[in-house]
Amino acid sequence: MNADSITVNGRSYRAPTRPLVVVCVDGCEPEYINQAIGSGRAPFIAALREKGTCLTADCVVPSFTNPNNLSIVTGAPPSVHGICGNYFWDRDAGAEVMMNDPKYLRAGTILAAFASAGASVAVVTAKDKLRALLGHRMAGICFSSERAAEATVAANGIAGVPAMVGMPVPSVYSAELSEFVFAAGVKLLEQKRPDVMYLSTTDYVQHKAAPGVGAANDFYAMMDRYLGELDALGATVVLTADHGMNAKTDAFGRPNIVFLQDALDRAYGAGATRVILPITDPYVVHHGALGSFATVYLSSSAPARDVSEKIAGLPGIELVLPRAVACARFELPEDRVGDLVVVSERLTVIGTSAGRHDLSGLDAPLRSHGGVSEQRVPLIANRKAPELPAGRRWRNFDAFELALNYLQ
């Protein structure tokens, strides 16, 4: 690197003095780690209680994957980087627009800035949907587990990934898709020793398995082994999550769903309101496009105050906020949020119309995220931070700052 520090989106980061690995564990409710430690399956992480740093941080609301991954790599909230979900409603175009394209990204990443300053940077993500956003304008290695076999030097900065990792490319709906990320991270550290690495998994396991159950502990035991290897190779390792995860069911495991578009259509007529669920994405099998956050666009026949009161009266709704209030509180870009923001309670998700959600792919009681109830996430490091400011509200998107400016 040719500088002592870089500045990105108004924040400064010291140059790494040893390889840095920031890990975003998708859907990592803190209780998953707690239970894995309690069962004796995560000895490396357990030892960090003495040797490392363990904080609890707040993620970005909506507590979804893309807004939070982009916050972590930009060190900034969605009001700065622009990515506040998978979809928004483009009023001018009259269409639901997918925000996976880097053209919707409004800020540079810490990863790209380090690469420009001469650091070697590598990014591995489980699902390909995040790859283009995370690797935007970044020189270096960037590939997904999902498309690892197709990686080329020209497009991804590396080829022959499955052979390097020593694992076949897993199914997109599997725990192995995340294991591939960790295995690739260890091999990259051994063979190329990047200065900065970002690893991002998928929440396939967390959507199915509650903290402490077999499949969850198996996942965290696997992760613990790889984190131990990264540590043994001399890296600074910081682990955080994009969001938490909760059961969204009643005591019998039946999903608690507020079909918000149906309720508003009954009250105001079809077409008077438009409910957008920013969790909707091409990979919906494990959550049926149901999460705890929605945004509602209104027409003149559906007055905001009246609609707000209507929604607030529905069982399972935690918050209904006008756009300006929601965007100030959750640091969201006003031009990509509807007239109202609706957040449901911990045990409830929001749907549009009953007929638009295919729940046939759910083979376990619904677990999901999106709300304030999934905002708490772990922020853990394998080194001590002796001079942490007292009383600071840590965010998951402080991961690089903690790593580079505070850890020993």
Ligand SMILES: [Zn+2]
């Ligand atoms: Zn996620």
